[in-house]
Amino acid sequence: MSVRIDIQGLRPESVTVVPSPLAELGMALHALSEPGHHPGLQGWATGVTARMEPHLADRMSEADFLWRTTFSDLFLPYAAVPDALPAGTLAGELDQLDKLTDEQFVDTALEFTGVIAYDTRVPGLLSDPAGRRRALAVAASRGPQQVRFARRLLDDPPSVRAWLRRFLADCAGAFFDETWSRLRHQLAADARHKTELLRRKGLAEALAAVSPAVTLDETGTRITVDKLTDGHARVAADGLLLVPTSLGRPHLMVLHRYGWQPVLHYPVGSPELASPASVEELTLRMAALSHPVRMRLCRHLARSAHTTSELAQLHGLSAPEVSRHLGVLKRAGLVTTRRRGRYVLHQLDVTVVARLGSDFLEGMLR
Template identity: 80%
Template sequence: MSVRIDIAGLRPEGVAVVPSPLAELGMALHALSEPGHHPGLQGWVTGVTARLDSHLADRMCEADFLWRTTYSDLFLPFAGIPGALPGETLAEELDLVDKLTDEQFVDAALEFTCVPAYDAQAPFILSDPAERRRVLEVAAARGPGPVRFTRRLLDDPPSVRAWLRRFLEECDEAVFRGTWPRLRHQLAADARHKTELLRRKGLGEALAAVSPAVTLDEAAERITVDKLSEGRAATTGGTLLLVPTSLGWPHLNVLYRHGWQPVLHYPVGSPELASPPSVEQLTLRMTALSHPVRMRICRHLARSVYTTGELAQVHGLTAPEVSRHLGVLKKAGLVTTRRRGRYVLHQLDVTVVARLGSDFLEGILR
């Protein structure tokens, strides 16, 4: 499985490596919401959380699915504007968010509703009653907060834009402003290094330095990103953006939304994972994850909670088939389940999964 980016006609000057303060702020919010995804940032997360104003912490819960369950493309708004690049300041990038059309803004904000055609033309949510009902139904499975946000967004996009801008400005002041100067220098240095590789050795070498999971097939004029997802994009506007992140490890994100310019949002650091449990439990967990269908199910469950019916629809399986796979994952202690009203929600325990590599090494060296 992979995401492919067709680069036919892409000229060397169309590739840019540029840090983004808004993208990094989004990763900061993600790390604060999902510290289990980022074991190397536990000290930073603990320090920030201890200083966080309780009122702002409560407000973070209002729309945390924009950076927690998915990483919204709203944090990469330049990709939706032809010819745009990341801004040097957060204010410049928030201005770019304001330049997105209402349809672009709503579509990107509702990515958590499992938009079925991310890389293809989808129905316009604001003007298609059936699509509106669908996204509200999916939001309902995630609780009252997502439903309220979705209704408000569908009814009045401008007010949500204004709310989001004010909120991100507050987060910048409280969470990010003291961290960004240090990160900016690190990301700028990485961008200079990748730009020099592009100039001296070409796109293939630069992409290899981005991640071993990113490869270039020059004959096919295609970039392939090895991920547990399928997707396709094209550099139709003649631009490919590489955006480094320091807080984002281990996430290698690919923006391949239909009609937007593709973006590789890649980590520049690789903190080591922590260690723990028993060989018997480790064997059970690795066996549970060895099935390709369960791996694909885990990809979704790592980003959000899902019902059995939603997973069946996404993967083209029957509900009993999905239930059997979930049973194996739950027996291995990899998936947690809770009930919300008439919905039974499943989610991956990312802390347990994050420890598997170090657990395996400890097991074979014991």
């Protein structure tokens, strides 16, 4: 399984490496919401959380599906704007976010529902009543707060857009401006290094430096990103964009949304992970993960809690089949469950999975 980007005809000067403060703010919100994904950031996350005003924390949970369940492409809005690059300032990139149409904004914000195709042209949720109903049903499984927000988004996109911009600006003042002032130099240095590799040694060398999971084929016409998902994109006149992240490790993400410029959002730095499990635990857990279906289930469960019926729909399986696989994972101590109203939600325990080794964890979170 992989994401493939066709780059036939791509000119070297059309490959751009540049940091993005808005993308990094999105990863900051994700790390605060899912600290288990980022063991190396626990000190930072604890400090930010301790200083955060309760009102801002409440607003953060109100729309956390934009950065917790999936990393929304709203944090990479320049990919949807013709001939645009990251503006380099948060205010400038929020202005780029304002350039998205309501349809683009809603479809991208509700990507977590999985009811709209990602890399093909399909009707938008604002014009598709059946898609709207499915999106609200999926949001309901996340809880009343999520469904209220999703309903607001579908009924009144402009007010939600204004809300999101105010929220992100408030996050900048509360904690992100200080964090960005420290990180931007590291990210700019990495961008310069990758740009120099592009100029001196070519795209293959630069992509190898981005991640061993990113390769260029022998013909130089296709990039393959090794991920537990399938996807396809084709570069257009805007070219290919590479955006480094410090807070995002270990996530290696590929924006391959239909009609948008492809983006590789790649991690720099290497925080340490937890120590390995005992031999007995390792044997049990690796046996549980030996089935390819359970590997694919883990990819979704690593990002968010899901119900059995959601997983069945996502993977084209019956609910009893999914339940059997979940039972194996739970007996191995890899999956936790909790009840929310009439829904039973399952989620991968990334702290436990981290003990299996960084290669496996990064594969799940890629």
